[in-house]
Structure formats: C-alpha cells, structure tokens
Amino acid sequence: MIDFDIFEKETLKIDGFDDAIIGYGEQHSKQPLLVYSYSKICEILRERDGMTWEEADEFAQFNIANAWVGDRTPMILYNEYWHEWKDEPEMWTHYCPVEETEMEIAKGEECNWCGATEDCDWKDNESSS
Numbered sequence: 001m002i003d004f005d006i007f008e009k010e011t012l013k014i015d016g017f018d019d020a021i022i023g024y025g026e027q028h029s030k031q032p033l034l035v036y037s038y039s040k041i042c043e044i045l046r047e048r049d050g051m052t053w054e055e056a057d058e059f060a061q062f063n064i065a066n067a068w069v070g071d072r073t074p075m076i077l078y079n080e081y082w083h084e085w086k087d088e089p090e091m092w093t094h095y096c097p098v099e100e101t102e103m104e105i106a107k108g109e110e111c112n113w114c115g116a117t118e119d120c121d122w123k124d125n126e127s128s129s
C-alpha cells in the first residue's frame, strides 16, 4: 500500500472518492498528484449513488474530469477496463437459426434477424442438430 498520509496535507483530493485512488504521479520538479481511476470513479457513482454507467460517465466527465483546481488537480487515469465497458455494451451470445451462426447482441436488444431476446432464446432448448 502507498502511504498517502505524506500527501494529504498538500495534495488535493476528490471528496468521497478515496477508493478510486490508485496511486500518485510525479513529474520532476513538480508536486506529486493523486491519480484516480476513471472507471473506479464511475463504479463508485454506480454502486453508491445508484447511477447507470451512462449517468456515472456523464457526471464524472462534467464534475470531476473537467474540474481544474490548480497545479495539484488530481490526475484521472483512463485504463483498459474503462474502454472495455465504455466502448462495448454488455453482450449476450445468440445462435441465430436464421443466420445460422453465433452472434453477439447488446443486452436488452433483440436479434435483428429472428427477433429472439436474451430471455427467450432458442438456444435454451438445445438447438444442436
């Protein structure tokens, strides 16, 4: 664990998001900055405040990532995990009898070809030939 106490007095924090701190960053001759994981910030907003991913994303962009509070403004890290859920909505796998192939369909959407939904997929009844 990193001892954050040495920074606390002089380093700015984002109130209520300690769990999203993943480390600190240093640049020569500059004061160290706390580094927050963007995906963890969104996770906290989602779990603590009951937001959807979209709401959390919007809130975090507007209120956190866009806030400049001086030279020691915390740094926000966008990692691979963030891209994963940002770019790709959750998918469910569907074997489509119309297209005769397995395809990925976004959660909550139905198959464009046969109209199957995740809850009502033919595959549930063993469609192997």
Ligand SMILES: [Zn+2]
Pocket (backbone or CB within 6 Å): 094, 095, 096, 097, 098, 099, 111, 112, 113, 114, 115, 116
């Ligand atoms: Zn289908």
